[in-house]
Amino acid sequence: MKNILKTSNLNIGYKSKKGVTTIAKDLNLNLGSGKLITLIGANGIGKSTLLRTITGIQKPLSGNVYLNEKEVSHYKPLELAQNLSLVLTEKLPPSNLSVFELVALGRQPYTNWVDSLSKEDVEKVHEAMKLAQIEHLASKKHFEISDGQLQKVLIARALAQDTPLIILDEPTTHLDLLHKVSLFKLLKKLTQETEKCILFSTHDIDLAIQLSDEMIIMTPESIVQDQPCNLISNGSFNNLFKDEHIIFDAEKGKFIVN
């Protein structure tokens, strides 16, 4: 396994005129090739802040983020786009683009516009649509697809971008249980087949426990990264929600209502 992204004593948060708000500190995370890694934590704990910081959108308060051993802030935009793809939940601006054209946007770090796609670019776009199981939607327009289908289109776009690391912020939000499971399984299959590392934040903890290679758990006290079975046995899930109404059942490997 190759290490793709690493954080070193990373402190994340926000600076304003009123002062500094630290969201999490001393983060030493490792994202390795071929791994499906989920990021979990209660609302407002700082998952998006962490994802924005490791992708170079937001500056760390202190510490470092290394992508393929080079500090992420030292990447030029084009080079960064060849190493890291990011899928956010925000809706895309309305457009007349077809699904094929949306996925083809993933090739922009290698080409300029849809018209100038090379034969290899077109092949990569088709391959990405095949992997994401959306080939049948290729000629549909952006406004003709559902939120769940759009999630898959955005994943295909990230696949077409063909980067060793793909990061997604809550990709399962709009999906029903069946589609959540199929998306989790799809992401898992992709990490196994392509050796890419996929990191994504999610509130679907039960599924994450069953399907992740590793999980990063954010609580106010600590942030830990390990395999789900180790996190269960060392009690890490017990601190996730401090509420008497919800407890983690280590034997069942899931949360139950008390």
Ligand SMILES: Nc1ncnc2c1ncn2[C@@H]1O[C@H](COP(=O)(O)OP(=O)(O)OP(=O)(O)O)[C@@H](O)[C@H]1O
């Ligand atoms: N631009 C900002 N300036 C200051 N504080 C911010 C900013 N954006 C977010 N925060 C605060 O940082 C904390 C972490 O927010 P973040 O969005 O990272 O949490 P999250 O774990 O992704 O939450 P959720 O699960 O609800 O999406 C919150 O307390 C939030 O209010």
